[in-house]
Amino acid sequence: MSVRANKPFGSLIYELLRKHVETSKNKVAFINVENKTQILYKEIVEKSGSVISLLTDMKSLECIDRVAICSENNLNYFIPVLGCLYLGCPIVNISHTYAKIELLNAINTTKPSVVFCSRAMFAVISSVCLDNNLEFVKKIIVLEDIDYSDANNTKPDVVELDNHDVVAAMMFSSGTTGLAKAVMLKHENISYFYNQFQDEKLLLSHVLNTLVIVPFSHAYGFIMTLVLLATGKTVKFMTKFNEDIFLQSVEEYQIDSLTLVPPLMVWIAKSPKVDEYDLSFVKHIVSGGGPLAENVIEAITKRLPNITIGQVYGMTEVTLAATCTPLDYIPAKAFSVGKALPGVKIAIRSTSLVAETFLGPNEIGEVLMSGPIVTKGYYKNTEETENTFFNNGYVASGDLGYVDNDGYLYIVDRVKDLIKYNAFQVPPAELEGLLLTHGDVIDAAVVGLKDDTHGELPFAFVVKKANSELTASDLQEFIQKLVSYPKYLRGGVQFVDSIPKTPVGKILRRELRDLINRVIV
Template identity: 40%
Template sequence: MLGNGPVIYGLDPLEPLPNISFGEIIYQTLKDKPKNQPILINGHSGKKITYSELLEKSCLLADALISYGYGPNTVMAISSKNSLEYYYPLIAAIFIGAVAAPLNNDYTNIELNHVLNIFKPRVIFCSKDLVQKFMKQKSEKEFIEKIIVIDTEESVFEGESLKHFIAGNVNGSMKLTVYRPVDIKAHPAFLMCSSGTTGLPKAVMLTHQNLNTLFMQFKDSRILGHDVISLCLPPFFHVYGLGSTLIGMLVSGPIVFLHHFEGNSFLKSIEEYKVNRLFLVPPLVVYLTKCPFLKNFDLSSITEVICGAAPLKESTERDIKEKLNLKVVRQVYGLTETSYAVMYSDKDGKKWKPGSSGRVGPYIQFAVRNPDTGKFLGPNESGEICIKGDMVMKGYYDNLEATENAFTDNGWLRTGDIGYYDEEEYFYITDRIKELIKYKGFQVAPAELEALLLTHEDIIDTGVIGVPDERAGELPFAFVVKKQNSLLCAKEVQSFVENNLSHQKWLRGGVIFVDSIPKTASGKILRKELRILFQKL
């Protein structure tokens, strides 16, 4: 319904929000599930864990962490590709009131150094392939006390195995039945990395209240169906992958996951496990529409495709519905700063509005704001999307300035996205105030790439933009001004980025050398002019 003035309120909640910790919600939910039912399935190997295994191992680890001296406010980083063991430390941290900080397992040492100096984790849980990388960081940072390896029973270098840590700190019996009390509205459950236009990632604080609200949203049958088998491809360190998997397996049913995309494994997993729901990003939807061997697999179990992280073209939406014989393909809209999706297209598909991200979910308010005047706008008037509600972050960890800049004076989160809503309150995202590049659902900050490129001895100036790509959404592309008489070539520039930043930030769009970078009088890069220049190439 329309609010008091041009504020759009979400669906009326079916239930009030629970006034308990998110850890207690997880515990009670897992405890009430069928003990031997698989909850998490590795689509590559076929290995799986049950509800009871997840609960018992998480509780034992929580007890071990308490015994070792960790507790409320302890920051615990987690870094691994998607795995069966990923959620043991994450849930254990929530149980004891600690703060879980999922980290991109592809981060380079430069990126790790930045985020670790923000989070200051006392303990890091990681996969065995990352131990040496984190040991290097531990040797340089006094606040890192322990490295625990989650995917092997043997210690690796100086990293202690999860099994050994638990055995050395508990007597083998599960004791956890109560939770460290936390202020659910103020206490962070997760610190999530989110790129901004100013460069390296910031740490988004998501509270127990934020996660409780997401849990209640998933429980709402108007939003998502229950008793389904889902397949999740987004990485667990990303809010889309984390929410889809953690909340999905608590509410909807078993989750099949992949730790990397490979077409045959992807399609085989859908067929073998009779997957009903796919959590995808646009490039993977495009893949399904163009895959030449799709007919070799039985995909008839699929009833729902949910697509997030970037807009989906109308033509792609039509194609995938035809290919998979679907009534609806659901687009969702959300941010790390809103805990997950806060807007969904209709579940039943009765009202299909091409290009729309849907309507506002429960516990949330939206408004469209003129970014120049601050005035809230009415239907079909384009402006910045602003959000309020119980899924909006507390702020950026240890960054008061960034937090203040993210909100209006009266507490609305400024998303940086431009859009509008129609007379029926369906929203359309059309542009971005932010300059982020969206590569396969990942946010890439041009400023971070530019800062790195300027450290190259042969580069005088640079400007980075995202260029369109059907499969990836956008590809980072660099305009470079090199030193006079320099023999620097485009391939060397690309290799320089590849050696220093994680894969989603690589200059896959290309590099071109120019005489100068267009800028305002104050020195700000005119990316609009760079985009025009790119179109002329």
Template identity: 40%
Template sequence: MVKIHNKVVYGGPALSIPGHLNFGQFVLDELRKICETKADCVALINGETGEKTTYKILLQGLVNIGSGLRKLGVKRGDVVALCSENRVEYLAAALGALTCGACITPLNAQYTKDEMTHVLNISKPNLVLCSAAAIQANYATFKTLPFIKTIIQINGVPIERNVLSYKDIAVQTDVQDYEAEDVQGSTDICYLLYSSGTTGLPKGVMLSHVNVLYSLAYFNEREDLIEDITLLTVVPWYHAYGLMSTVNYILVKKKLVYLPGFNPRVYLNAIQEHKVNVLVAVPPIVVFLGKSPLAKQYDLSSVFAVWCGAAPLTSDTINDALKSLPNCMGVFQGYGMTETSLAATTDADIEKSKPGSAGYPLKGVKVKVVDLETRKRLGCNETGEVCLKGPINMKGYAGNDAATREMFDDEGYLKSGDIGYYDNDGCFFVVDRLKELIKYKGSQVPPAEVESVVLEHPGVAECAVVGAPDDAAGELPTAFVVSKQNVHLTQKDIIDFAAQRLSSAKRLHGGVIFIDAIPKNPSGKILRRVLRQQLKQYRKSKL
């Protein structure tokens, strides 16, 4: 179905979505339909505790909390925030709020006070649902913001007098009598999510009901998602990838094992115990599977596919991971961003899969690659900025019209900020971030390319490359390296290894800094701004 015309790659005819354009109504309709035949089938399993949640329990839970939120006055146009580790009540509350016509905004409970204040001032929720741990960490911040009128604690006894109990709020309601509030699906906001903030402060990404329904339509039509499979996810639900993939998998009747956080042994044991078939992963997990000796100690033979998003993987990293997964057909990547309602391209077609690629545009999506300077469209195998258009594109950034305008070009394409190209088949390869390119003596150095080379060293566990400012050269490629356990490496080991495999401009002219861990956001993207700050401090200490 993929076509290339006038230097634009077309994914084919658009997918169908319900005419009511109401995601909350769709959730109710779909869960009711599932419960007609699979009410007592397990939808979710907590991989840490073993707690199982059936479709019937999930539907009843979201209807009860939805009724309770309505009694509190939650209505169309309101913003409801959620701040918690992954837990069933989180999903029930999120879906229940959507049926009230509200927009939901998930918060990272690990935000600093300044980060939390920043994102809350974007979304301005009047009600926040939190776990006990999240309230303990953030209550003081919540109380400083006048627009937050109500705080509900999801689990345990409320730790503050003014905090309401989730159990007390929920109202027992007949699931057949409960209906979703009407919305204007093409304009009303369903999810207000936050950009990753890898290069600056997060922005509030507004996804409409149409955006979210279209993302779900892609999951519905994927033939690879056979019904009787079990998936494992550890991606936090406050992240677009975590929340949207989890909700979508539930609505297409897949059993999902979830974890509140990543612990290597717990993760591997969950695969073994629940005979997981598909891993919903981020790059650090794929690297872990390929490099950790722990992976050899568990039975991972049930895994037949790995879906990975958030950042590009190299063929070498994929091949290393497959050695730990004896029956796995492949590690398949999707490419997208919060601003594109999750995936924009996907490598899901096993017959057409190209290891290391981002795959082909979704149906209804158009993608072009443009020259960084002239903005002219480029042809096959020419590298430039990837730009996207279709029903996946966000409505815009909340309260930031200037940033919204800057994000779209004069043809209505969303400017991704990613550097990539497509081949003769219309298959895309993403090689780096535009803002992360290192400029060394006029040459553009993609950090991901240097990182993939350094990761080939048998003693390296993790690597991230940034540019160190330099008066003469502009920027010097500098590697932050995590050594494997009980392996002693020197700067010279890494510099010499890279020099044998990279052209002159791409070599590690800024040297190597050994650290204990590479800072990443929850989706696995390297936080290069944090590394640049560390680099400044490191260079000061050497003066």
């Protein structure tokens, strides 16, 4: 069933969910592949309607209020999410991986009337609210303990919103440059992606039999799951990534498409475990959350020759993605992050000029994006909104990139992550990609080490294979043979057990810079 969205997403998904139930009363909505528990579409519809009754009975909820949810991936996660979408009430998604100070920032920024959480998060959420006297939180509700005894008799009153511009959800940006900011996603943003995932000309439409491993609280997991539900697919998910369970599930459920983040792409390329399982059903792998190194794409293509590898590029501020690898892409373009999605515009501006000044093809500058993907800005943060969301409709990405003559976008690095050695700019991602080509390197991250003479020196943190005899000088010599003089790892190499990253695989360079102060004597 293919239905184009022409109404607010809350109304649309309610109609679609009911149709899925009418088609099959035993249709499975979610499966937790770790413990094989599941929930039916029929239960989702009934329980999400019951949540509306629960919220409206409190008499403390109006459309301008907010409801928050903080949980690991959970069978019940989307029940309050759907209820809030029906009601026209913004649902605030808060990462369960947050430390207390981050939870306090998220709750205090958005001031939800109600917080839904899993049993695992109840103690810490309660502590944050009580210890900081957050009286605006009227109730904390444990997802697993909700009484659904009247669910069969509940028919929700779905609010017919006047326009698509109403805020549907709030997602927090990665917070790698400070405390996370609440991005306001509109109903029309979600409806746009529902439409794109049904466009057979796009790679997105071919990734609907997948395994969701990204947190539901992240835009990638949130939007993907809503689209899967709207299209009547069974959402197969993991609460926490485990190599063996992941590979077993791909084999058992005959997954034909994978949506991964770059660190997992590196793992697919290098792990010997991959050869132990049957991945013959997989036809497409789509990577998002950061550009892929060329050697990673080449290694996966060699290992799994019958698989199409694509990339999407975007950020929370543009809902999910602005570009995607086209189905008919030219092999020579495999290392790009694709072309602009329908209705989306990509522009490149010089980092030394005003936002309205755009560069031409193959010129490197900051990537800007516009179109129906652009969200409403940061909640209660006018200054940061004005710095990122421009009056001309474009959103600043903070990424350096260029568009070639055929419209393919290439990402070079983060503007703020560039290492300044003398007058030269050194992209960390380039050095990281080269380090990963070394047979003894499992993972790597590069940051700038402050230096009074040269400004910054490239410094690498490296995870090496167990029992490897690789030394820092070995890697410095290895890189020296591959790059120009300014890019030498003259700051040094430090071996570590792991590289700190966000739940979706973005390197936490701020933590690495702090670590430098502890390892450099």
